[in-house]
Amino acid sequence: MTEPNHNEDWPLHAYADGEIAGPEGRALDERLADDPEARAKVEAWRRQKAWLKEAFDPVLDEPVPAQIKAALRHRRGFTLSPWAVAAALALLIIGAGAGWFANLQVSAPQAKQFADLAIEAHEIYTHENRHAVEVAASDGEHLTTWLSKRIGQKLVVPDLSARGYTFMGGRLLAAGAQPAAQLMYEDQGKRRITIFVAANASNKETAFLVTQKDNVTACYWLDGPLGFVIAGETGREDIVSLAHLVYQSFEM
Template identity: 30%
Template structure:
């Protein structure tokens, strides 16, 4: 059992909630809560903040990780675990205990502010064009296709790389976009072949590559798309897949690969320059 007599009331109530106090100190706080309305309000706020913050943090853990963060984690300097342990060890036990609740309360306030902003903003809501709100982004379907086809061993592609120029003629006539198959050998990727996909009733060309570790990459393109014309790269992540999309003329393109690949953006730039 913990002894928190003399500590801040927040610390004592935190230990009270966790059931870490001795009988005498718990009885003392019971008596305080019975007569002190402010203490009772603080207790309820700590309970609510903890529950709400934990739920928000749990939801946050299921959100997709931005590619930029993945890249920073992979390339940037790491945290020294020993230094982190030493720093934590130097904190007083009550401080360590109350910190998760302080963080939870902060998350709760942040989300509450976002909710208020949403409510205020909704009063000035402008309706989207009919059908646009329910239209699924084409890269979502590309991600679904990639998860299925990348697991194929004997039927990874429809047309093997040995078909060479025939692939360009076939896909160009099917999709309505002329292109040149990028040579990505210098990037460690071997061309495996191609497939023809269909997204929202439109034909999509897919060029498939494999790296030295056996991971599958794909370049997909269709005529038009669902985004304004722009040659700027947009980075998205779907579970373990990283997707970088852009426009080139009247074509929409997306490069798909492992989200852990820190060089995915650089690879997309090479593809854009050569396709």
């Protein structure tokens, strides 16, 4: 077939694709009635359409693979309204530990194990002065690339500056047999908090859970591929609201 004059065929394409209706469409109906060549073109294109549908429409009836459904579940998006956050926070403060979160797992041994490890690491490293972190915040990009690679998931450094915390840097930890990351922050009064992140093999989700050991309060949760703990020598309310900031950073 030689290259046709595309411009001349455009109304025919538009007609074949249902883009033309009304009087213009009726005019084309008439033209086609007297023009076998144009009619053949339109028919050929519609046939191509039918073939494509025949070839690919069966995909529509296939069950959606589990990996795709999982992707739909484990990211919660931006749909939490401020009210929902406030309500969740209130519930958490009143009811954490009381098993109020019916649809979320409250007993999560993996999460608790992370929390214990994170608190331990918090106590060890926040008391270091010169060697508090392995890689300093000044080398932030290297740090996130390196830790993301070791954890096997993309990590971000949550910005907690709105709450007066400056990012100091981070280090790699051993969480049992698997690598974990510790990110450390400090406020002007030299109070330090740490965020612990490790891959969550169970891929489960939990609510925000709170635990306390010595002076350290920790809020921990599992969110699909990652498990988180935020720990500091501060109150429960404070740590939970920081946890929200961390949670949101990882939603971005």
